[in-house]
Amino acid sequence: MADWIIPVFLVFFLAQYLVETFLTVLNLRGVKAAGDAVPAPLAGHISTETAGRSSQYTLAKGRLGLAGDAYHTALTLAVLFSGILPWLEAALAQAGLRGPHLFVAFLAILSVALGLANLPFRLTMIFGIETRFGFNRMTWAMWLKDRLKGLALSAALGLPLLYGVYAFMAFTGRWWWVWLFCFLTAFQLAMVWLYPVVIAPLFNKFTPLPEGELRTRVLALAGKAGFRPRGLFLMDASRRSGHSNAYFTGFFRPRIVLFDTLLEKVSTDQALAVLAHEMGHYRARHVHKALALNLAASLATLYVLSLAIGWAPLFAAFGFPAPGYHSALALLMLCGGAFTFFLAPLAAWFSRRNEYQADAFAVALSGGKEALGSALVRLNDDNLANLHPHPWYVRFHYSHPPLLERLAAMEALAPATGSGHRPAGA
Ligand SMILES: [Zn+2]
Numbered sequence: 219m220a221d222w223i224i225p226v227f228l229v230f231f232l233a234q235y236l237v238e239t240f241l242t243v244l245n246l247r248g249v250k251a252a253g254d255a256v257p258a259p260l261a262g263h264i265s266t267e268t269a270g271r272s273s274q275y276t277l278a279k280g281r282l283g284l285a286g287d288a289y290h291t292a293l294t295l296a297v298l299f300s301g302i303l304p305w306l307e308a309a310l311a312q313a314g315l316r317g318p319h320l321f322v323a324f325l326a327i328l329s330v331a332l333g334l335a336n337l338p339f340r341l342t343m344i345f346g347i348e349t350r351f352g353f354n355r356m357t358w359a360m361w362l363k364d365r366l367k368g369l370a371l372s373a374a375l376g377l378p379l380l381y382g383v384y385a386f387m388a389f390t391g392r393w394w395w396v397w398l399f400c401f402l403t404a405f406q407l408a409m410v411w412l413y414p415v416v417i418a419p420l421f422n423k424f425t426p427l428p429e430g431e432l433r434t435r436v437l438a439l440a441g442k443a444g445f446r447p448r449g450l451f452l453m454d455a456s457r458r459s460g461h462s463n464a465y466f467t468g469f470f471r472p473r474i475v476l477f478d479t480l481l482e483k484v485s486t487d488q489a490l491a492v493l494a495h496e497m498g499h500y501r502a503r504h505v506h507k508a509l510a511l512n513l514a515a516s517l518a519t520l521y522v523l524s525l526a527i528g529w530a531p532l533f534a535a536f537g538f539p540a541p542g543y544h545s546a547l548a549l550l551m552l553c554g555g556a557f558t559f560f561l562a563p564l565a566a567w568f569s570r571r572n573e574y575q576a577d578a579f580a581v582a583l584s585g586g587k588e589a590l591g592s593a594l595v596r597l598n599d600d601n602l603a604n605l606h607p608h609p610w611y612v613r614f615h616y617s618h619p620p621l622l623e624r625l626a627a628m629e630a631l632a633p634a635t636g637s638g639h640r641p642a643g644a
Pocket residue numbers: 495496499573576
């Protein structure tokens with residue numbers, strides 16, 4: 219038995235926990251020290267009351283996050299080293315399950331159990347913190363209904379998917395990981411198509427954006443940006459939460475979805491600037507690049523998995539009597555994050571770079587910085603986003619640049635004058 223396996227794993231796993239905790243503590247200290255201070259460039263745009271509330275919100279979420287991380291770390295170690303996984307394997311085999319059925323049952327039970335174990339933190343987040351700060355609009359009954367629907371959906375999609383995964387692992391020979399990659403890619407693409415048509419409508423109502431000034435101007439803006447959207451929808455996000463947003467789905471002719479909460483809060487000019495930003499992501503092919511990176515990462519993961527499966531000492535180290543497809547996936551699920559965690563800054567950097575590009579596109583398309591700038595301030599305000607994030611925390615965790623840096627980057631853009639663009643809105 220290779221007795222270095224567990225120590226190496228523990229070094230990575232605990233390093234992840236310590237770095238994560240250190241960054242969060244650093245971030246929260248800065249927020250606590252800042253209190254209700256408004257950063258100088260935003261004076262007059264954000265009130266000290268809002269700044270104080272956003273600090274309180276960040277602190278509340280951060281403290282829950284610290285407790286959650288400690289709990290999650292202890293739980294993962296307990297699952298890995300208590301012997302419960304080999305016990306579950308033996309119990310399922312004893313109950314007469316073999317091959318694909320054992321594989322599916324093992325992974326389904328593990329996922330459901332881990333989901334249940336995380337429940338106290340998710341509930342505290344929604345019904346504790348989000349309610350306290352006025353974001354949550356869900357009742358317990360609604361939440362329960364959502365969860366049951368989610369569970370049914372996971373069973374309907376996840377169980378056949380798992381049987382498929384087993385079939386590719388067991389029956390396609392030595393290049394199984396390449397075949398499985400093709401299968402998972404096809405599944406993912408099918409989901410991109412299925413999600414807006416079948417899945418999202420199970421949880422929210424989507425109505426075509428009504429005729430009027432906003433609709434006319436969004437379509438004109440899309441035309442100017444060079445694409446015809448597949449549809450323009452308003453989503454009833456306000457049923458569950460006060461957080462506001464807009465998103466695009468689809469690869470070539472996207473659907474544009476606006477949260478009703480966004481329209482409650484911003485002017486038409488500001489909403490158009492937010493949509494121009496989303497269009498920027500499409501024109502710069504960020505969605506396609508992110509998908510390509512995702513697929514490359516999943517191919518690399520499957521390759522590593524193919525090496526791990528043939529390596530008996532790994533399974534012995536975690537107490538399994540013999541290698542198995544189900545135990546390999548369970549170990550990947552529980553241990554994998556410790557090894558990929560240190561790539562997080564790279565992914566976050568790529569995402570922030572895309573945000574800057576989309577902002578620049580939006581400014582050029584709508585001809586002014588005022589609408590987007592004020593929309594970002596407004597959304598930051600309404601979502602109580604942290605005004606004082608620590609730069610190291612940002613490096614690791616921020617997929618979007620902090621407000622001040624985004625505004626500064628926009629200010630540094632060349633003024634869009636005399637290029638035939640419509641002047642900035644009011
Ligand atoms: Zn964006």
